[in-house]
Amino acid sequence: MTILIANKVGHKFGGLSAVTDFNLNLHYGELMGIIGPNGAGKTTVFNLITGVYQASEGSMRFKGIEIVGKRPNQIAALRIGRTFQNIRLFRELSVLDNVRIAHYAQANYGILEGLLHLGRYQKEEQRIINNSRYLLSIFKLEQVAGELAKNLPYGLQRRLEIARALAISPELLLLDEPAAGMNPHEIDQLMLLIQWIRQEFNLTILLIEHQMKLVMGICERIQVLDFGETLAVGTPDMIQNHSKVLEAYLGEVPGG
Amino acid sequence: MSVLLIKQWNSLLENDWLVPVLLTLGFGLSFAIPEYNLFSVYVQLIMMYIGINIILAVSLNLVNGYMGEFSLAHAGFMAVGAYSSVLLTMKVLPVADYPLLFPCAVFIGGVVAALLGMIIAVPSFKVRGDYLAIITLAFLMIVKSMIENIDFMGGPRGIPGIMKLTTMPWVFFWTATLVWIVRNFVFSKYGRAVMAIREDEIASDLMSVDTKKVKFFAFMLSSFCAGIAGALFAHLLQFISPRIFDITKSTDILIMVYLGGIASLGGSILGATIYTVLLEILRPSTMAALLSWLPSFMFDPLQAHLITHLGTWRMVIMPLALIMVMLYWPRGVMGLREFRGFIPRAHKQAHHHN
Numbered sequence: 001m002t003i004l005i006a007n008k009v010g011h012k013f014g015g016l017s018a019v020t021d022f023n024l025n026l027h028y029g030e031l032m033g034i035i036g037p038n039g040a041g042k043t044t045v046f047n048l049i050t051g052v053y054q055a056s057e058g059s060m061r062f063k064g065i066e067i068v069g070k071r072p073n074q075i076a077a078l079r080i081g082r083t084f085q086n087i088r089l090f091r092e093l094s095v096l097d098n099v100r101i102a103h104y105a106q107a108n109y110g111i112l113e114g115l116l117h118l119g120r121y122q123k124e125e126q127r128i129i130n131n132s133r134y135l136l137s138i139f140k141l142e143q144v145a146g147e148l149a150k151n152l153p154y155g156l157q158r159r160l161e162i163a164r165a166l167a168i169s170p171e172l173l174l175l176d177e178p179a180a181g182m183n184p185h186e187i188d189q190l191m192l193l194i195q196w197i198r199q200e201f202n203l204t205i206l207l208i209e210h211q212m213k214l215v216m217g218i219c220e221r222i223q224v225l226d227f228g229e230t231l232a233v234g235t236p237d238m239i240q241n242h243s244k245v246l247e248a249y250l251g252e253v254p255g256g
Numbered sequence: 257m258s259v260l261l262i263k264q265w266n267s268l269l270e271n272d273w274l275v276p277v278l279l280t281l282g283f284g285l286s287f288a289i290p291e292y293n294l295f296s297v298y299v300q301l302i303m304m305y306i307g308i309n310i311i312l313a314v315s316l317n318l319v320n321g322y323m324g325e326f327s328l329a330h331a332g333f334m335a336v337g338a339y340s341s342v343l344l345t346m347k348v349l350p351v352a353d354y355p356l357l358f359p360c361a362v363f364i365g366g367v368v369a370a371l372l373g374m375i376i377a378v379p380s381f382k383v384r385g386d387y388l389a390i391i392t393l394a395f396l397m398i399v400k401s402m403i404e405n406i407d408f409m410g411g412p413r414g415i416p417g418i419m420k421l422t423t424m425p426w427v428f429f430w431t432a433t434l435v436w437i438v439r440n441f442v443f444s445k446y447g448r449a450v451m452a453i454r455e456d457e458i459a460s461d462l463m464s465v466d467t468k469k470v471k472f473f474a475f476m477l478s479s480f481c482a483g484i485a486g487a488l489f490a491h492l493l494q495f496i497s498p499r500i501f502d503i504t505k506s507t508d509i510l511i512m513v514y515l516g517g518i519a520s521l522g523g524s525i526l527g528a529t530i531y532t533v534l535l536e537i538l539r540p541s542t543m544a545a546l547l548s549w550l551p552s553f554m555f556d557p558l559q560a561h562l563i564t565h566l567g568t569w570r571m572v573i574m575p576l577a578l579i580m581v582m583l584y585w586p587r588g589v590m591g592l593r594e595f596r597g598f599i600p601r602a603h604k605q606a607h608h609h610n
C-alpha cells in the first residue's frame with residue numbers, strides 16, 4: 001500500500017531545473033531516505049510535497065488525494081508534518097506555544113467559541129496543552145516549556161522542531177537533515193529516537209540526510225538525487241554498491 | 257518584610273477573583289462618578305478618553321504587536337465607525353426616545369468598520385511589512401477624501417451638533433467587553449496563530465495554520481474595535497470632521513501601543529492611560545493650573561513663554577519621549593509580557609514570563 005505517490009514531478013526556478021521527472025512510491029510505515037550532493041534538489045522535493053512550491057509538472061497523491069495545487073496548511077491538515085534544514089521555530093514564542101500552534105487544524109472549535117471562551121473551547125484547549133506536554137516530555141523538553149524557543153541550545157531546538165512537527169498528528173513525517181550539526185553520540189541517540197517515534201505514532205518517514213551512518217543505519221530504502229534527477233532507488237546495500245552513485249555522490253565525500 | 261509583601265501582592269495578582277472584582281467595582285464607579293460628581297467634569301472627560309484610547313491601543317496592538325504588521329489605517333476605521341454611528345443616531349434611529357438604540361448604533365459602527373477591515377486583510381495575503389504599511393496609509397487617505405467629498409456626511413466642514421450619548425458607564429462597558437474579547441482571541445488558537453504568523457508565516461502554514469483565515473479574523477476584530485472607539489469618540493466630542501481622523505490620530509495610537517509594549521494587553525492599557533494623561537498635562541490650561549502655586553515672579557515668565565507655546569512643545573516632547581522609550585525599552589514598557597490577571601487559568605503555566 002502506498003501512502004505517497006509522486007508521478008513525473010518537475011520544478012524549475014527560472015531557467016534552473018531543480019527537480020526533474022521525480023517519481024516516488026512511499027509505502028505505509030516505511031522509513032525512506034533521500035540523499036544526494038548539495039543542490040541536488042532534495043529540499044525542493046520536500047517543498048513540493050508540502051505545497052511551499054507548486055510543482056510545475058506532474059502529480060502527487062497522498063492517501064489517494066491529489067495534493068498538487070493545495071495550500072500548505074491544507075496539506076499539513078491532511079497530516080504531512082515536516083522539519084526544516086535551517087531551523088524555523090517561532091523564535092519569540094515559548095517552547096510550549098511552538099507545539100500548541102501546530103495543533104491549529106485539529107483544535108475543534110470555531111471563532112465564536114474562541115472569542116467568548118465558550119463551548120468546546122475549554123475542553124479542546126486542555127486537550128492541546130496535555131498533548132503538547134506529552135510531546136515535550138518525549139523529547140525531554142518539559143523542563144524548558146516556558147522558555148522562548150530562541151533561547152534553547154541548538155540540539156534542543158532540533159528536537160523541538162520534531163516535537164512541533166508531531167503536533168499536527170502526522171501520518172507522514174518529513175525530516176530535512178535532522179542530524180545536521182550533531183556529534184556521533186547524538187546521532188546514535190537520534191537514530192533510536194526516530195525509530196521509536198515511528199513505532200509510537202505509526203509514522204511513515206521520509207528523511208533527507210548527509211550523515212551516511214544514519215541513512216545506511218535506519219533507512220529501509222534510499223533514493224539518490226543528483227542535479228534534480230533520480231540516479232537510483234534501492235536498499236542501503238544496493239545503493240552503497242551502485243556504480244553511478246559512487247561516481248556522482250559518494251566519490252565526493254571522502255570516507256563517506 | 258518586603259518579601260512577604262511581594263508574596264502577598266503576587267498571590268493577589270494570581271487570584272481568580274481579582275479581575276471580576278475590579279470589573280464590578282469599576283462598573284459601579286462608572287455610575288457613581290458622574291452621579292455624585294466624585295471627580296470634576298474635566299477629569300471625568302479624561303477618564304472617558306482613556307477608555308476610548310484603551311480600545312484603540314488594544315485594537316492596534318492586535319495588528320502591530322501580535323501580528324507584527326504595521327497598520328496606519330486605524331484612524332480610518334475610527335472614522336468609519338464614527339460617521340456610520342452618527343448617521344444612525346442623527347438621521348435614522350429615534351435615540352432620544354429609546355436610549356438603548358445608542359449601543360446598537362455603536363455596534364453597527366463597529367460592524368461597518370470590520371467590513372472595511374476585510375479590504376485591508378486581502379492585500380495582507382500577498383504583501384507584508386513596509387508595503388502593507390503603505391497600503392494601510394492609502395486606505396486612510398481614501399477614507400478621508402471620500403468623507404470630504406460626500407455632502408450628506410458634512411464634507412470637509414464636518415458634522416456639528418451630535419448628541420452627547422457617550423457616558424461613563426457606556427465607555428466602561430465597551431472598554432471592558434472589547435478588552436475581554438481581544439484577550440479571549442489572543443488566548444485561543446487564533447491568537448497563537450496570529451503570533452506564529454508574526455514569527456514565520458510559511459512555517460505557520462506548514463504547521464496547519466490557515467493563515468488567510470486568521471488574518472481575516474485579526475483584521476476584522478481589530479477594525480471592529482477601532483470602529484466602536486470611533487463611535488464612542490464622536491458621541492463624546494459631539495463634533496466630527498475628516499481632519500480629526502488623519503494620520504496624526506493614527507500616530508497617537510501607535511505611540512500608545514509602542515509606549516505600553518507590543519503584544520501585551522496590559523501594556524496597551526498602560527500606554528493608553530499614560531499617553532492620554534500626559535497629553536492633558538501638556539495642555540496650556542492644565543499646566544497653568546498645575547503651576548499656579550508658584551510665586552508670580554516665576555509663574556508669569558513661564559506663562560508668557562513655555563505654557564502658552566505648549567502646543568508646539570508638545571509636538572517636541574511626545575516624540576522625544578517615544579524615542580527615549582524605544583531606546584531603553586525597545587518593546588515598550590510591557591513588551592511581550594502580560595498582566596497575570598489577564599491570562600486564563602489553563603494557560604498560566606504555559607505562558608512565558610521574564
Ligand SMILES: Nc1ncnc2c1ncn2[C@@H]1O[C@H](COP(=O)(O)OP(=O)(O)OP(=O)(O)O)[C@@H](O)[C@H]1O
Nearest residue numbers: 013016018036037038039040041042043044045085
Ligand atoms: N527559492 C529558490 N529560488 C531559486 N533557486 C532555488 C531556490 N531554492 C532552491 N534553489 C536551487 O535549486 C537547487 C536545488 O536546491 P535544494 O535546496 O533543493 O538542494 P538540496 O538538495 O536540498 O541541497 P542541500 O544538500 O545543500 O540542502 C539548487 O541549485 C538551489 O540553488
Ligand SMILES: [Mg+2]
Nearest residue numbers: 042043044085
Ligand atoms: Mg536541502
